[in-house]
Amino acid sequence: AQRVTQPEKLLSVFKGAPVELKCNYSYSGSPELFWYVQYSRQRLQLLLRHISRESIKGFTADLNKGETSFHLKKPFAQEEDSAMYYCALSLSSGGSYIPTFGRGTSLIVHP
Amino acid sequence: DTAVSQTPKYLVTQMGNDKSIKCEQNLGHDTMYWYKQDSKKFLKIMFSYNNKELIINETVPNRFSPKSPDKAHLNLHINSLELGDSAVYFCASSQGGRDTQYFGPGTRLTVL
Numbered sequence: 001a002q003r004v005t006q007p008e009k010l011l012s013v014f015k016g017a018p019v020e021l022k023c024n025y026s027y028s029g030s031p032e033l034f035w036y037v038q039y040s041r042q043r044l045q046l047l048l049r050h051i052s053r054e055s056i057k058g059f060t061a062d063l064n065k066g067e068t069s070f071h072l073k074k075p076f077a078q079e080e081d082s083a084m085y086y087c088a089l090s091l092s093s094g095g096s097y098i099p100t101f102g103r104g105t106s107l108i109v110h111p
Numbered sequence: 112d113t114a115v116s117q118t119p120k121y122l123v124t125q126m127g128n129d130k131s132i133k134c135e136q137n138l139g140h141d142t143m144y145w146y147k148q149d150s151k152k153f154l155k156i157m158f159s160y161n162n163k164e165l166i167i168n169e170t171v172p173n174r175f176s177p178k179s180p181d182k183a184h185l186n187l188h189i190n191s192l193e194l195g196d197s198a199v200y201f202c203a204s205s206q207g208g209r210d211t212q213y214f215g216p217g218t219r220l221t222v223l
């Protein structure tokens with residue numbers, strides 16, 4: 001059963017436009033949610049996590065437990081934001097926690 | 112001062128061969144992972160390992176086996192390589208399973 005859903009495989013916007021990358025999760029416990037970013041031919045790195053409530057590179061994400069969503073938003077996209085974005089959830093599994101990733105959304109920001 | 116490193120960066124080999132990928136982390140983390148990223152960029156966890164427990168994704172063939180000589184290393188051994196094993200393999204580490212993961216640079220495996 002898919003626990004993390006990113007419905008858009010590809011999101012294409014123009015520079016300066018708002019962007020929202022959607023993430024929905026399925027989990028009955030207290031969720032630990034992350035957004036990771038992978039720039040072209042680089043390693044994945046943390047963008048932000050819900051408990052920190054930070055804004056990183058202009059991105060924010062709010063946990064909505066009612067809608068079980070953790071959408072990533074930025075009001076004005078930049079070309080350097082073009083990358084692959086993964087939403088991730090830490091799932092409880094027999095006393096341990098296993099990270100589960102969504103399928104990823106490729107964001108392309110056109111000049 | 113690289114946090115998570117992997118070797119080799121590229122690995123090209125023939126079907127049927129056995130190969131290993133090494134991973135080391137200097138962050139003092141207690142949990143390490145192996146992921147497979149396919150051509151569609153789908154990231155799938157293969158193993159999660161700390162000094163107490165190995166958790167295996169049941170979809171991973173038993174040709175794949177993690178080996179941890181110590182807390183800072185988790186190597187991936189692959190026997191009888193198949194064409195479908197071609198992918199990018201990422202190692203990662205974290206402090207416990209609920210914390211931020213730090214990824215290695217990836218190993219691009221090509222099976223001919």
